[in-house]
Amino acid sequence: MIDVVGFDTNPPRNAMVLSFDGHSQIHALDRTQPSLPMKQGRPGAVTHDYEPCPSG
Secondary structure (H helix, E strand, O other), X not given: OHHHHHHHHOOOOOOOOOXXXXXXXXXXXXXXXXXXXOEOOEOOEOOOOEOOOOOO
């Protein structure tokens, strides 16, 4: 870990350091109501709210 953090904070001269987080903070949550299907002249619809995140 020290090597990785050191590389980020003090890279070699002329180096390009690219960092990314493999675990985003975005969770795929269920919506509170089922989706409404498309109908003639109307797009499908979904609710704007989600079920609470199980991990808090």
